[in-house]
Amino acid sequence: MAMASGTGRAALADEVRTALDACCSGSRTELIGSLGAGTADAYSDIDLAWVVPDVSFPACLSSAVAALRRVRPIESVRSDPDFHRSDRRRLLFVRFAGVPLFWRLDLDVRAASVAGDAHYDSDNPGARAREGEWSRPASALANALGAVKAIARERYDDARGLLDRGFDRIGERDRATGAWASDVARLARAAARHDPALADLAARVTALLDGSAPTR
Numbered sequence: 001m002a003m004a005s006g007t008g009r010a011a012l013a014d015e016v017r018t019a020l021d022a023c024c025s026g027s028r029t030e031l032i033g034s035l036g037a038g039t040a041d042a043y044s045d046i047d048l049a050w051v052v053p054d055v056s057f058p059a060c061l062s063s064a065v066a067a068l069r070r071v072r073p074i075e076s077v078r079s080d081p082d083f084h085r086s087d088r089r090r091l092l093f094v095r096f097a098g099v100p101l102f103w104r105l106d107l108d109v110r111a112a113s114v115a116g117d118a119h120y121d122s123d124n125p126g127a128r129a130r131e132g133e134w135s136r137p138a139s140a141l142a143n144a145l146g147a148v149k150a151i152a153r154e155r156y157d158d159a160r161g162l163l164d165r166g167f168d169r170i171g172e173r174d175r176a177t178g179a180w181a182s183d184v185a186r187l188a189r190a191a192a193r194h195d196p197a198l199a200d201l202a203a204r205v206t207a208l209l210d211g212s213a214p215t216r
Helices: 008-022 033-037 054-069 136-153 156-169 181-193 197-206
Strands: 028-032 046-052 074-079 091-097 105-111
Touching: 008 028, 008 033, 008 046, 008 054, 033 046, 046 054, 046 156, 054 074, 054 091, 054 105, 074 136, 136 156, 136 181, 136 197, 156 181, 181 197
Parallel strands: 046 105
Antiparallel strands: 028 046, 074 091, 091 105
């Protein structure tokens, strides 16, 4: 499995932070997750918290994607369905073009008044996306990529859970078998069957496992 340059990932994170800080007056960004903690490995994504003034929350959300496009072209943006209708929080998953698949940007956008509340709207049904407001196949394919990362880290129970939840998300009765390359490929292909627009990304995810993955 090809490794990505940690230096390049750090530079991308810095560019994203600069772009976001500039597009919303009074906002601030913070590197969180494994990159922020200094424990990142070759498979870590980019986790950022973006705290914006409450009064500017809608405007900052509206301008965020345009700001990120100035950093580099964007392949896709997804909103976490758990916070899709939250009044003061969003979690955006941004995939940039031309960078390793592992470098997804997970952008946690919060109004300043709830910046310190790690669980804000976590249990609020009103914050959830309605059916049709999010893509189940895209979410399932993200699980396939997450499973690739878990396999690379030898976290096989995590990989199994990600794959099984991915199959469930798109109504497939399939399950992980422990033949990981085959398992990932089946979930990726199933996601693409449900949404043919995902075919190219599904092929790229499948190609990350070249048959050398262990069976366990």
